Each structure stands twice: as C-alpha cells, then as structure tokens.
Amino acid sequence: MRSLRGNAVETERPVAQARRYDRRRVPWYVSIPVTFAVIVALFLAAGKFNWLPGLPNPFATRQVDRSQPAVLQSIENMSRYDAAAGNFQIVVDLDNEAKFMPSALLGSRTLYVAAGTVDSFVDLSKAGVTVSADRRTATIVLPHAQLAQAALDPKRSYVFAQQRGLFNRIGDFFSGNPGDQQKLNVLAAEKIQTAAGASGLTQRAEQNTGSMLKGLLGSLGFTLVTVSYK
Known part of the structure; x- marks a missing residue:
C-alpha cells in the first residue's frame, strides 16, 4: 500500500x-x-536610431525626388496693376468630435498656424481715359480694386499641436494619412480671404493706383490728372 x-x-x-x-x-x-x-x-x-554605431542602418531611408518636369498649360496676358498686398497669419482650431464616444477613443483636434498673402489689384484694361486738346488735363475712370485669391506660404505654415483618439491613431497608422492637410489649407485660405476683405486692402490699392497714374502722366507733361473709380 x-x-x-x-x-x-x-x-x-x-x-x-x-x-x-x-x-x-x-x-x-x-x-x-x-x-x-x-x-x-x-x-x-x-x-x-542606429543601434550599431559604425555600421549601416538597415532601416534607414532616403528621399528620392522622381517628380516629372512641370508642364506649361496656358499663358494669360495680364492687364491688372497689383497695387497692394496684405500678409496674414491665422491659427485654425479644427475639432472633429464624435457624438457618442469620448474624444480619447474617437475624435481629433488640430491647431494649424497658417500664413499667407492676398493681393489687391486694379484692372487697367477697363479704364476710361479722357485727354484735353492741349494735353494738359487727363481724366481716368477705373473699376474698383479687387482681391486676388489667398496664397498660403508652406514655409511659414505648420501644425502647432494635434490630439487624436485611439481609433484615429490606429486608422492613420494603417492608412498612412496622419491628417487631412487639404482640409486645413482650404479652411485657412477661406479665413484669410475673409480677413482681407475687412482689412481695407482694396482702398489702399485704389490710393496707390491713383498715385502711380498721376506720377506717370505728370512725367509726360500733364499738369492735372483726375482718377476716379466706379
């Protein structure tokens, strides 16, 4: 047992x-x-990080530019006078919130610092010019100044801060798209365009255009030059 x-x-x-x-x-x-x-x-x-100093890093990458040369699509004759330019900077705060999930899991918030310029011009092709017989007096009627489209400066525009939920980070990792840069650029350009419209840039362009034409015609012998806009 x-x-x-x-x-x-x-x-x-x-x-x-x-x-x-x-x-x-x-x-x-x-x-x-x-x-x-x-x-x-x-x-x-x-x-x-190179774990073995002195030896080539097998995970190292290099950037190779294989872009094709630029192709000229069209040429336009310009008849406008760029009389003023405004430099703008704006901080875009874009927040994508989920309705039924906390932001730690789903959602993103991005602070994007955008810098760009907006030109104001006068179309000289629509100018109406009246000259006196003695060529001493000139009257010029121009259309009101306009604003060109906002142009962002990529060297001065950058993402300042970004918060993303867990699911957003996982999706960005597998898709290779860390953020919607195009949406940020479009939103920044729209806000800069709106700011340019309220900045008095067109009024400055009309003043500069009038001063330019008076100086030009004055050098040609005109003693009285009147510039108006309609």
Whole structure:
C-alpha cells in the first residue's frame, strides 16, 4: 500500500505542475496583438536610431525626388496693376468630435498656424481715359480694386499641436494619412480671404493706383490728372 501511494503521489506532481504552467501561459488572443505591437515599435525605433554605431542602418531611408518636369498649360496676358498686398497669419482650431464616444477613443483636434498673402489689384484694361486738346488735363475712370485669391506660404505654415483618439491613431497608422492637410489649407485660405476683405486692402490699392497714374502722366507733361473709380 505504501508503494502504491508513493507512486500515486509521484505521478500527480507532474500533472499539477503542468496545470500550474498552463494557468501562467498568456492566451493566444492576447499574445498575438502584444507581439505585433512590440515588432512595430522596434521597427519604428530602428528607423530613428542606429543601434550599431559604425555600421549601416538597415532601416534607414532616403528621399528620392522622381517628380516629372512641370508642364506649361496656358499663358494669360495680364492687364491688372497689383497695387497692394496684405500678409496674414491665422491659427485654425479644427475639432472633429464624435457624438457618442469620448474624444480619447474617437475624435481629433488640430491647431494649424497658417500664413499667407492676398493681393489687391486694379484692372487697367477697363479704364476710361479722357485727354484735353492741349494735353494738359487727363481724366481716368477705373473699376474698383479687387482681391486676388489667398496664397498660403508652406514655409511659414505648420501644425502647432494635434490630439487624436485611439481609433484615429490606429486608422492613420494603417492608412498612412496622419491628417487631412487639404482640409486645413482650404479652411485657412477661406479665413484669410475673409480677413482681407475687412482689412481695407482694396482702398489702399485704389490710393496707390491713383498715385502711380498721376506720377506717370505728370512725367509726360500733364499738369492735372483726375482718377476716379466706379
């Protein structure tokens, strides 16, 4: 009886150890995502840091410009006089909120500093000119000054801060699109265009155009030059 009990005890010990070992093992549905996340983190870190100084980094990348040469599509004859230009800067605060989920999981907020210029011009092709017989007096009637489209400066425009939810970061990682840059540019250009309309830029353009024409015709011998807008 003692030998049987001893054998029973000896045979039960490996089984108990195996059960305890099985309880310690990480489930497969947890280990696979964790392993994938570790591999991705190591790959991204290897691209930024050279772990073996003196040896070439196998994860290093280089930028190669394979763009095609620019193609001229059309040429337009310009008859306008660019009389004034305004430099603008604006901070675009774009917040995409989810209706039924917290922002930590779904949503994004971006602070975008945009800089651009807006030109104000007068169309000289529509000018009406009246000259006296003695060529001493001239009357010029011009259309009112207009605003050109806002032009953003990419060298002075940048994303200042950005917050994204967990699902947004995962989607951007797999899609390779870290943000909607085009939407930010369009929104910034619209706001700069609106600001230019309220800045008095067209009035300054009309004043500069009148001064330019009076100086030009005065050098040609005209003693009285009148410039008006309608």
